[in-house]
Amino acid sequence: MPDTTRPDGTTRSFRLGVAGPVGTGKSSLIATICRELADELRLGVITNDIYTDEDARLLRSAGVLDPERIRAVETGACPHTAIRDDVTPNLIAVEDLERDFAPLDVVLVESGGDNLTATFSPALVDAQIFVLDVAGGGDVARKGGPGIARADLLVVNKTDLAQYVGVDVPQMVADAEAARDGKPVLALSRHDPESVASLKEWVLAMTKIVRGGGHTPVDPGPMAPHSHTDENGVMISHTHAHSH
Amino acid sequence: MLADGRLPTGGHTQSAGLEPAVRAGLGADGKQPADVGAYARDRLRTVTRTEAAVAVLARHYANAQAITTEADKPSPAGTSGTEPFVMASRFVQLESAWAARTPSRALRTASRRQGRAYLRLAERVWPDVLQHLPRDSEIARPLVIGAIGAVTGLSPEQVARLVAYDDAQTVIAASLKLLPGDPAVAVTWLAALHDDIERLVNDVAPLTDIDKIPAAGAPLIDQFAEQHAIERMRLFHA
Numbered sequence A: 001m002p003d004t005t006r007p008d009g010t011t012r013s014f015r016l017g018v019a020g021p022v023g024t025g026k027s028s029l030i031a032t033i034c035r036e037l038a039d040e041l042r043l044g045v046i047t048n049d050i051y052t053d054e055d056a057r058l059l060r061s062a063g064v065l066d067p068e069r070i071r072a073v074e075t076g077a078c079p080h081t082a083i084r085d086d087v088t089p090n091l092i093a094v095e096d097l098e099r100d101f102a103p104l105d106v107v108l109v110e111s112g113g114d115n116l117t118a119t120f121s122p123a124l125v126d127a128q129i130f131v132l133d134v135a136g137g138g139d140v141a142r143k144g145g146p147g148i149a150r151a152d153l154l155v156v157n158k159t160d161l162a163q164y165v166g167v168d169v170p171q172m173v174a175d176a177e178a179a180r181d182g183k184p185v186l187a188l189s190r191h192d193p194e195s196v197a198s199l200k201e202w203v204l205a206m207t208k209i210v211r212g213g214g215h216t217p218v219d220p221g222p223m224a225p226h227s228h229t230d231e232n233g234v235m236i237s238h239t240h241a242h243s244h
Numbered sequence B: 001m002l003a004d005g006r007l008p009t010g011g012h013t014q015s016a017g018l019e020p021a022v023r024a025g026l027g028a029d030g031k032q033p034a035d036v037g038a039y040a041r042d043r044l045r046t047v048t049r050t051e052a053a054v055a056v057l058a059r060h061y062a063n064a065q066a067i068t069t070e071a072d073k074p075s076p077a078g079t080s081g082t083e084p085f086v087m088a089s090r091f092v093q094l095e096s097a098w099a100a101r102t103p104s105r106a107l108r109t110a111s112r113r114q115g116r117a118y119l120r121l122a123e124r125v126w127p128d129v130l131q132h133l134p135r136d137s138e139i140a141r142p143l144v145i146g147a148i149g150a151v152t153g154l155s156p157e158q159v160a161r162l163v164a165y166d167d168a169q170t171v172i173a174a175s176l177k178l179l180p181g182d183p184a185v186a187v188t189w190l191a192a193l194h195d196d197i198e199r200l201v202n203d204v205a206p207l208t209d210i211d212k213i214p215a216a217g218a219p220l221i222d223q224f225a226e227q228h229a230i231e232r233m234r235l236f237h238a
């Protein structure tokens, strides 16, 4: 479990992991968070690319954050290992970023993707978002898995596409909630400002909680129920995007 | 334990130069077994021999330091971690000797990054290592391995074998990602390197003189490494 202060006395950021299968919109979600919050929070980004520094480049070219604050870590074709079994290269990258741009409020760590079982080690991140998309099919949420069941926030992304892929978003969200014991699920589309605002609120609220020391990172393995859902009424437990 | 690729020290990000070599044409003619095995063997005769020798020297120095400064050891890390740590001059000289024999800046950077990863693990598992090397710092990997070898009571032969085996295994394991084939076949390439590994061990284990560290370079490996560091499409760090 990470300490809040480092031995050399420098401050430590809230480290937020973004996991989920390839193509579900992790990089886009990070770009959205940067765009929405770069004025309010001091941000940094670490990407775990499968084969290229594509994600880092995409984010740098999105112009949402100083390119220097976005760094890529190689995963040797083991994106799962990189965020879970051996977090050393990522941890070094996060700490170096925190040192080079001190003080940072939030460092976002994008997983290289992999499958439904790839989740972050609590040694690397304080909290994590797991991203699914409607295009992956309405059944995915029901199938569950450690990321779906226990991530701090589950995002059902690209709801704007639901009508084209025949997915019933409220049903998919309800399935996900059932698999998650009431932990928050957010139906998101970058084309839906209301859902983007909810995402922003969640990140801000979580930042406040983690930085206030009120959160214990969890990840697969038995976990105590989370109690951060209704902090000041800002935390969304479930947000259903309106259909388009 | 130190030879286990599952040790959390970022080993999965390393290909021991195989990725850039493959990009430069290794294995392209379909003779993968011969190529990958020969590449690992070339390393054992050049760059890895230097690495192993430096690790052996680092173990030697760490043991000597433990004896001479038993009375006034610096406080182990974790007490405050903020006091400046001055590395013994012999380790500084050893790092320079290693750097002088490692002309590629990309390879020096990669080795120091790995050394740091080992040092971070050692801080938790074998904290005595911090009596020799400053915590969480970028120090060439063979120095860190040698210091860990000293505090865990390894012999010079074990330290040399560890470096040699780890390097060969890194090449072989990476080949499964870069030139996918039958994993059992890959293990036979590793087994075939046994004699080369033992020859290296016999040659470098007795070393106690910094000037005797072998300096057989492998210019192509250096050149590939430099190219790789600016490459866009990368699976492995180096």
Ligand SMILES: Nc1nc2c(ncn2[C@@H]2O[C@H](COP(=O)(O)OP(=O)(O)O)[C@@H](O)[C@H]2O)c(=O)[nH]1
Residues within 6 Å of the ligand: A020, A021, A022, A023, A024, A025, A026, A027, A028, A029, A055, A113, A157, A158, A159, A160, A161, A188, A189, A190, A191
């Ligand atoms: N329609 C739609 N497409 C999206 C949305 N978010 C991301 N995408 C697209 O999904 C694809 C994969 O996104 P990316 O962020 O690279 O996914 P990653 O592999 O999880 O990082 C890209 O073509 C994005 O433009 C969304 O909200 N709606």
Ligand SMILES: [Mg+2]
Residues within 6 Å of the ligand: A026, A027, A028, A055, A110
């Ligand atoms: Mg991505």
